[in-house]
Amino acid sequence: MTGWLGRYWRGLAVAVAAVVAIFVGYDALYAAPASRLREQTASALDAAERFNAASDRDVEVREHLRAVAATTLGRDPDLVRHRLRTTLADLAEASGLEGVEVSEHGPEGVSSPAKPRGSLGERLRSHPDFGVFNAEVSGDGSLGACLDTLAAVQAQPWAHRVRSFAIRPEGAQRKRFTLHIAVSTLYLPDLAGDDPPDPAAPELELAGAVASTSPILLPDPAAPPAPANQAPTAAVGPAWNAWRLTGVIESPEGVEVMLTRTDGSEWRTIRPGESLLGAQLVSASGERAVFLIDQSRWVVATGWTLADRVPADSVH
Numbered sequence: 510m511t512g513w514l515g516r517y518w519r520g521l522a523v524a525v526a527a528v529v530a531i532f533v534g535y536d537a538l539y540a541a542p543a544s545r546l547r548e549q550t551a552s553a554l555d556a557a558e559r560f561n562a563a564s565d566r567d568v569e570v571r572e573h574l575r576a577v578a579a580t581t582l583g584r585d586p587d588l589v590r591h592r593l594r595t596t597l598a599d600l601a602e603a604s605g606l607e608g609v610e611v612s613e614h615g616p617e618g619v620s621s622p623a624k625p626r627g628s629l630g631e632r633l634r635s636h637p638d639f640g641v642f643n644a645e646v647s648g649d650g651s652l653g654a655c656l657d658t659l660a661a662v663q664a665q666p667w668a669h670r671v672r673s674f675a676i677r678p679e680g681a682q683r684k685r686f687t688l689h690i691a692v693s694t695l696y697l698p699d700l701a702g703d704d705p706p707d708p709a710a711p712e713l714e715l716a717g718a719v720a721s722t723s724p725i726l727l728p729d730p731a732a733p734p735a736p737a738n739q740a741p742t743a744a745v746g747p748a749w750n751a752w753r754l755t756g757v758i759e760s761p762e763g764v765e766v767m768l769t770r771t772d773g774s775e776w777r778t779i780r781p782g783e784s785l786l787g788a789q790l791v792s793a794s795g796e797r798a799v800f801l802i803d804q805s806r807w808v809v810a811t812g813w814t815l816a817d818r819v820p821a822d823s824v825h
Contacts, residue, residue: 567629568656578700582642585703586616589642589696592705597646597662599691604657606648606688616640616696637788640696643672647689649679655688655713664711675760678767678778689760749816752777752785755807757793766790766798790814797824 532661582589582596594611601609618637648658655676662668673692681687755776758769759771768785781790788800796811799821806821 546600574697574700577695578697579702580669580699580706581695581697582667582705583703584698584701586696586698589616589694593642593644593667593694596665596667596705596708597644600661600665601646601648601658601688604650604661605654606650606658609646609648611644611646613642613644615642617643640698642694642696643691644694645689645691647687649685649687651684652676652686655686658688659690660711662690662692667711668692668708669695673759673761675758677760702823749786749818750814752799752816754811757796757798757811764793765791768815781824786815 522811531640572778582592584732590613593613597611597731601611603803617640619639619641637810646662647775659671659674659676663671670693672693674688677689679687751770751772752768753771754766755769758767763780765778765780767776777785779785779790781792783790788802791799791801791806793799798809800807800809800815800818802818806823807818809815809818
């Protein structure tokens with residue numbers, strides 16, 4: 510009996526060992542490698558999807574870059590300078606400006622601000638992504654000629670940015686004006702072609718309408734004086750509602766505002782620190798000017814009279 514039990518327990522032990530060996534072998538030889546293979550397959554598929562998405566974005570970016578490069582003035586820097594100078598001069602003279610002067614400089618390397626931060630971003634930003642040519646054109650003529658020139662420059666596909674412009678009246682009658690435009694054009698020599706883009710025609714109808722109705726212009730001379738036997742009218746002193754803010758001019762030389770009498774008989778141009786009727790100009794920007802009147806600051810917008818002013822602390 511004892512021998513039989515011994516054989517039974519030895520057989521059972523062998524069976525248990527076999528089961529354990531099979532389980533360990535299954536896990537080591539199949540289950541674990543299969544799990545790792547599934548993880549690797551999922552990771553590979555995810556990487557493939559990211560690569561395809563990045564490839565699609567890369568194609569879109571390249572197409573956009575080629576479209577932008579088609580609006581540049583070429584790949585040779587000397588030829589770009591020549592085209593920039595001559596085109597600006599031709600546009601200004603064709604629009605009616607006289608005494609046209611053009612200057613340019615560049616190209617200047619520009620790095621994209623969208624690059625990542627940190628040491629990697631610093632290394633990437635140390636290498637420019639594209640170049641920029643900057644140019645300035647100036648001349649004098651009628652207000653319509655100035656506006657036509659500005660419209661013509663802005664309409665050109667290579668004028669990627671008009672950095673600033675200023676129109677200043679010359680003389681008391683404001684029949685002549687001086688125009689100054691600062692413009693930038695991109696330089697992409699690796700993508701640009703040899704030929705410049707076709708010139709674009711500006712929308713001059715709007716410029717003509719603005720020139721004919723601009724508050725900068727003074728009205729025509731008044732009617733003939735009254736007969737000599739008519740008693741002269743007593744002079745009326747200036748009042749707040751007699752002066753209207755008609756323009757804010759910002760230029761590299763600073764800022765100034767133009768005020769015109771509501772009857773069109775007189776106009777004044779003042780800079781910060783100067784006064785009209787005791788209203789001292791403090792600052793001006795966009796379409797608003799800040800005046801100091803009786804130790805208080807007041808805001809006047811373009812088209813308002815000085816009587817329409819509002820407290821500065823009520824404007825945000």
